Amino acid sequence: MDQDDTASAAIRVEGLVRNFGALAAVRGLDFTVQPGEIFGIVGPDGAGKTTTLRMLAGILAPTEGEAWVAGHSVVQAPEAVKRRIAYMSQRFGLYGDLTVAENLRFYADLYEVPRDHLEESEARLLGFSNLTPFRDRLADNLSGGMKQKLGLACALIHRPEVLLLDEPTNGVDPVSRRDFWRILYSMLKEGVTIFVSTAYLDEAERCSRVGLMHQGRLIRCDSPQRLKGDLPGVLAEFEVSDARRAHELLSSTREAGRVSLYGGRLHLYADTREEVDAALASLGEAGLEGASWREIAPSLEDVFIHTVRQASHDGEAAAHG
Numbered sequence: 001m002d003q004d005d006t007a008s009a010a011i012r013v014e015g016l017v018r019n020f021g022a023l024a025a026v027r028g029l030d031f032t033v034q035p036g037e038i039f040g041i042v043g044p045d046g047a048g049k050t051t052t053l054r055m056l057a058g059i060l061a062p063t064e065g066e067a068w069v070a071g072h073s074v075v076q077a078p079e080a081v082k083r084r085i086a087y088m089s090q091r092f093g094l095y096g097d098l099t100v101a102e103n104l105r106f107y108a109d110l111y112e113v114p115r116d117h118l119e120e121s122e123a124r125l126l127g128f129s130n131l132t133p134f135r136d137r138l139a140d141n142l143s144g145g146m147k148q149k150l151g152l153a154c155a156l157i158h159r160p161e162v163l164l165l166d167e168p169t170n171g172v173d174p175v176s177r178r179d180f181w182r183i184l185y186s187m188l189k190e191g192v193t194i195f196v197s198t199a200y201l202d203e204a205e206r207c208s209r210v211g212l213m214h215q216g217r218l219i220r221c222d223s224p225q226r227l228k229g230d231l232p233g234v235l236a237e238f239e240v241s242d243a244r245r246a247h248e249l250l251s252s253t254r255e256a257g258r259v260s261l262y263g264g265r266l267h268l269y270a271d272t273r274e275e276v277d278a279a280l281a282s283l284g285e286a287g288l289e290g291a292s293w294r295e296i297a298p299s300l301e302d303v304f305i306h307t308v309r310q311a312s313h314d315g316e317a318a319a320h321g
């Protein structure tokens with residue numbers, strides 16, 4: 001590989017594999033994240049997101065392949081990687097019997113943050129996260145959202161170049177989630193590169209690029225805009241008096257995931273417009289009068305559902321073929 005490429009990319013991954021015994025958790029990843037990007041990774045439970053993050057953080061050795069994070073190899077120099085990044089796992093270690101300020105100080109000491117920068121960094125991070133009024137509260141007595149924000153503040157105290165976040169807002173209330181993302185954007189402005197896994201597709205929408213992970217592979221990787229624009233087929237929304245019944249009728253003859261109910265509206269993901277017209281005709285034949293349909297723009301959720309379905313379908317076909 002070109003030495004300059006490795007040095008300039010914030011994260012570069014080549015042929016990364018991780019097996020746990022017979023289980024292939026990560027099956028060969030290749031991607032690059034540029035400095036100042038926010039890269040989101042989404043995928044069903046067990047897709048391999050946490051395993052990937054742990055390898056990038058230098059705390060889990062790859063079975064095969066390589067990754068360079070903040071200019072260092074996770075295989076050759078994991079300790080150098082750890083000094084230049086922050087990794088917030090799903091069970092980030094806050095000390096419940098220490099206060100908010102004491103937790104920050106603990107992480108500052110751990111990373112040997114110079115004392116002369118400390119007060120300013122603490123004040124800034126507490127301010128960002130709206131935790132200043134709670135600086136003397138024990139971490140155990142914070143709400144879930146506040147705990148996550150404090151975890152992020154602790155992860156940022158040593159000014160990492162790359163921030164690795166594993167589902168950081170899982171179960172967090174909407175207001176704290178918004179605060180959390182505000183902090184992430186401020187960090188981006190300061191040039192920090194962010195790699196975040198999330199189960200929330202509205203969060204994935206906020207990323208500069210999104211990787212869809214499925215069974216240990218990245219099956220798509222692009223900007224949210226492009227991912228939505230490239231979804232093949234037609235997404236149709238039906239206006240119909242009895243959406244529940246229409247759902248039953250249309251889904252009985254289609255693969256799972258093709259027909260879904262959104263409130264009182266019915267969505268059909270079809271290969272062609274003719275297929276949608278045929279579906280409309282079949283509703284009429286079944287006595288559901290007055291139905292109509294219009295094409296709608298897919299959301300990232302649609303892209304996610306249909307891409308995963310297609311990948312599972314292709315995987316099964318390959319297994320049986």
Ligand SMILES: Nc1ncnc2c1ncn2[C@@H]1O[C@H](COP(=O)(O)OP(=O)(O)OP(=O)(O)O)[C@@H](O)[C@H]1O
Nearest residue numbers: 020023024025043044045046047048049050051052
């Ligand atoms: N230490 C381990 N030992 C054995 N198997 C593991 C280990 N860690 C992960 N796995 C397995 O590897 C696969 C990928 O897990 P991983 O946690 O990376 O997925 P994920 O996409 O992060 O899902 P989740 O969001 O549920 O954590 C799963 O089948 C999991 O059971």
